[in-house]
Amino acid sequence: MMVVEPRNPMNGFAGLRVLALESRRAPEMAKLIANNGGEALVAPSMREVPLESNTEGLAFARMLFDGGFDMVIFLTGVGTRTLARVVETLYPLDQFVAALRKIAVVARGPKPVAVLKELGVPVALAAPEPNTWRELLLALDERTDSLPLKGRRVAVQEYGTSNPGLLAGLSERGARVTSVPVYEWGLPEDLGPLRAAVTAIARDEIDVVLFTTAMQVNHLLHVAGEMNQEEAVRRAFSRMLIASIGPVTSERLRDYGFTADIEPTHPKMGYLVNETAQHSAEILRQKRTPAR
Numbered sequence: 174m175m176v177v178e179p180r181n182p183m184n185g186f187a188g189l190r191v192l193a194l195e196s197r198r199a200p201e202m203a204k205l206i207a208n209n210g211g212e213a214l215v216a217p218s219m220r221e222v223p224l225e226s227n228t229e230g231l232a233f234a235r236m237l238f239d240g241g242f243d244m245v246i247f248l249t250g251v252g253t254r255t256l257a258r259v260v261e262t263l264y265p266l267d268q269f270v271a272a273l274r275k276i277a278v279v280a281r282g283p284k285p286v287a288v289l290k291e292l293g294v295p296v297a298l299a300a301p302e303p304n305t306w307r308e309l310l311l312a313l314d315e316r317t318d319s320l321p322l323k324g325r326r327v328a329v330q331e332y333g334t335s336n337p338g339l340l341a342g343l344s345e346r347g348a349r350v351t352s353v354p355v356y357e358w359g360l361p362e363d364l365g366p367l368r369a370a371v372t373a374i375a376r377d378e379i380d381v382v383l384f385t386t387a388m389q390v391n392h393l394l395h396v397a398g399e400m401n402q403e404e405a406v407r408r409a410f411s412r413m414l415i416a417s418i419g420p421v422t423s424e425r426l427r428d429y430g431f432t433a434d435i436e437p438t439h440p441k442m443g444y445l446v447n448e449t450a451q452h453s454a455e456i457l458r459q460k461r462t463p464a465r
Contacts, residue, residue, distance in 0.1 A: 185450025250284030323347030
């Protein structure tokens, strides 16, 4: 259901109506918005759907234990943990860890690093903030002496949709790449809150929208299209503050023809809400003042 949190009128948003599309962390997001003076509406837009058939994950496990990889790149914490569970259907977990310890393990950001640390797997390289695939490739470019890619067999744990930019970048550097999709993002089973959010946007009842993943952009626009409200949403976005948690999400917004008005200094939920609240009045004034 849609989470609505009463606002604290003394802080940054000063009563603005703020929409977020969080799912697992919906209550936390609603509280952050309210603590920053906003009227919070949080409509879950995603659910993690395990692949019905884990054939790619099982094939990865067999190749890993046969010595078929020189490097494995983990992109998400959830995907790392899920892949470990898939492998466990064929091999004991300690054998999986032992196999990973024999090769180079690379992580895109802190979430997969945390899971790998929990498993006892050393991480040879972690991408710096904002933890996108671009930073990952740059970091690998700086370590060609110890982590060469040319001629190496590289597995990439993918999440949601495929990352063609990363796969192409690895291939261009001479790697033999195997993608390992582990889970995908689905629409929530209950679409009521997301449809209500689309209606509220179309009616100009929302001042600020917060995006914390690129898939939230996809799903909001998909549901708007199904409701024949995409054009209304696009018009409304021109008068709203669009906040993006980081470069990957901002890039997805650009794919749809939108520009993020703000990105936080760190790609974290608290920074996103706090910094958006601080700048909301000025950004909205600029967007809503008629051009002369």
